[in-house]
Amino acid sequence: MSIVRPATATSWVALGCVLGVCACASPPAAPELELAHEAGTIPTAPLVESLPAAVTEPERRSLDAFLGEPDAPLLRSLRDSSVVDIERGRGGRSMGFKLTLADGTQGYFKPEQSFSGAHWYSEIAAYHLDRELGFGRVPVVTGRVLPWAPLRRAARGDARLREVTVRDGSVRGAFVWWIPGGLDALHLPDGWERWIRVQSLLPISPYQRPAQLRAALRRDAPPRPHHIRHQGPDSPTRPQDLSDLIVFDYLTSNVDRWGGGFTNVRVRSADAALVYLDNGAGFWPRARLGLMDRRLEALQRFRRSTIRALEDFDLDHYRQRLANDPLAPVLSEARIQAVDERRRAVLEHVRKLVERYGEDAVLAYE
Numbered sequence: 001m002s003i004v005r006p007a008t009a010t011s012w013v014a015l016g017c018v019l020g021v022c023a024c025a026s027p028p029a030a031p032e033l034e035l036a037h038e039a040g041t042i043p044t045a046p047l048v049e050s051l052p053a054a055v056t057e058p059e060r061r062s063l064d065a066f067l068g069e070p071d072a073p074l075l076r077s078l079r080d081s082s083v084v085d086i087e088r089g090r091g092g093r094s095m096g097f098k099l100t101l102a103d104g105t106q107g108y109f110k111p112e113q114s115f116s117g118a119h120w121y122s123e124i125a126a127y128h129l130d131r132e133l134g135f136g137r138v139p140v141v142t143g144r145v146l147p148w149a150p151l152r153r154a155a156r157g158d159a160r161l162r163e164v165t166v167r168d169g170s171v172r173g174a175f176v177w178w179i180p181g182g183l184d185a186l187h188l189p190d191g192w193e194r195w196i197r198v199q200s201l202l203p204i205s206p207y208q209r210p211a212q213l214r215a216a217l218r219r220d221a222p223p224r225p226h227h228i229r230h231q232g233p234d235s236p237t238r239p240q241d242l243s244d245l246i247v248f249d250y251l252t253s254n255v256d257r258w259g260g261g262f263t264n265v266r267v268r269s270a271d272a273a274l275v276y277l278d279n280g281a282g283f284w285p286r287a288r289l290g291l292m293d294r295r296l297e298a299l300q301r302f303r304r305s306t307i308r309a310l311e312d313f314d315l316d317h318y319r320q321r322l323a324n325d326p327l328a329p330v331l332s333e334a335r336i337q338a339v340d341e342r343r344r345a346v347l348e349h350v351r352k353l354v355e356r357y358g359e360d361a362v363l364a365y366e
Contacts, residue, residue, distance in 0.1 A: 047350060048308045048363065064131045066139055066177075067273050071131070074140040077105040078175045079326060083146065086154040094118035094280065095160040097151055098178065106178035109146065110280060112165040117256055117281040121330045123174035126252045126279035128321040128330075129339065133309045135244060137276040140177040143327025145170050172327055174280070183266040183275060189231035195239035196246070198300040198357045206295045207246075207258040213291070234272070240303050240365035241274040247306060248276060250296045251342050253289055256281035283331060287338035288345070296346065300353055303365040310347055315340050 064071040081101035089096030089108065094117060097109045112120050120143070127141035148166045155161055164171055193205055204216040233239055245265070249257050256278070257264045266277045315336070322330045353362040 046311050047347065047354065047359075048304050048311070063134060063136075065136050067136055067268070067275075071140050074105065074177050075142055077101055077103055078107050078140065078142045078177060079144060081105060083150075086150055088155040088158065095155070095158070095164055097154060099175075106180075108176045108178055109144070109151075109173050110176065111146075111151070111171045111173035113160070113163045114165065115160070115163050119280050119283060120172065120174040121327075122252065122254070122280050122282040123176060124325055124327070124330050125283055125322060125335075126248075126254070126276070128318065128325075129251060130248065130276060132313065132318050132321065133248070133306070135248065135276070137244075137248075137274060138279065139179055139275065139277065142175050143172065143325045143330065144175040145172045145327070179268060179275070182269045183277060184269050184272075185261060185263050186265045186267045186272075186274065188262055188265070191231075192233075192242075193298065195233055196243045196299055196301045198353070198361050206291075206298045207262075209259045210255065210291055213294075238274075239301065243299060243302055243365070244306055245274060245276060246295060246299045247302070247310075247346060249282075250292050250346060251339060252279060252282035253284050253292055253338075253342070254279055254282035255284075255289065255291055283335050283338075285335070287341045293345075296349055299349075300357070300362060301364045302350060302362060304363045305366060307347070307350055307363060310343050313340075313343055 066074075078101075081103050083099050084102050085100035087098040087100075089098055094115050095111060095113050097111075098106065099109050100106050110118060110120055110123060123141050124143055127138045130136065130138035148164075148169055148171045151171065152161060193207065194200075204213070206213055208216075245257070248254075264278050266275045267273060268275055318339070319336055322328060322336070350362060
């Protein structure tokens with residue numbers, strides 16, 4: 001495996017106003033935080049044993065599910081069922097519509113628009129990547145083209161309408177299944193980052209809005225003392241679920257997960273299962289972003305099954321999945337290749353951690 005070099009100070013500056021992260025110089029090193037991607041020899045042996053046999057195509061299809069609920073019926077409905085009711089989406093910066101279909105299924109339609117944080121293709125590409133890795137946490141998503149006139153009427157007077165891209169009276173977009181029963185924001189206690197770290201001293205948390213991170217870096221915030229008592233996780237699997245989420249967001253370059261109140265860190269109301277909702281701010285033209293590299297650097301504990309999935313990842317199969325969407329091509333070839341570059345960066349980071357702390361400390365979860 002070739003070495004993927006970390007983001008440099010120049011790359012932080014170049015990121016600039018796009019993400020509101022970059023200061024005038026590279027971010028200061030956190031106390032006692034030795035970045036896992038520093039130069040060194042990287043072992044070529046797999047971190048975990050590969051699966052005993054390749055997964056066949058029928059087996060892959062049978063594994064496509066959201067928290068155990070099969071995708072196929074929902075995909076058919078979202079793609080083919082007629083729309084019987086349209087409601088303008090509430091809140092948020094981007095334009096969206098809650099739609100009810102003839103068979104009773106509901107979904108949220110995110111049209112193509114000029115707002116930079118609402119990439120219709122990012123929602124679709126994130127869904128297929130989630131299934132390819134076997135997480136099953138992203139709600140079912142498909143591309144769809146809808147007539148613009150009824151959508152425009154439902155949002156009459158909304159200033160965001162002018163940002164929607166309309167072609168020949170129609171608009172394309174990502175159609176996301178609406179999860180019955182609702183979702184709640186996950187309330188994480190102060191210092192929750194300890195759950196997913198090996199080191200006891202904590203630098204400033206990178207899991208916050210880019211502007212807040214930039215301000216904290218400029219203040220040279222000290223690490224949080226390790227003797228402060230911190231609340232434990234609300235469930236035994238919460239640390240590993242959050243670890244998977246951070247890995248997933250790194251792979252998709254989703255810059256918009258963490259913010260005030262962690263409102264984009266959602267759990268299903270019925271059982272508090274972590275859901276990867278709102279994936280529209282990802283798959284940027286650049287393969288690596290300084291903000292996302294820093295978030296990955298702060299993650300030190302992983303599921304073995306997740307690392308195995310990354311090592312066994314089949315880029316050609318992912319490419320074929322995207323080609324089967326009704327709105328294909330979903331991603332450019334350059335963006336597809338960038339996913340693989342980020343995948344290799346995660347594996348490099350994990351290998352360096354294992355070298356320093358040992359396999360049992362880093363691959364802490366099954």
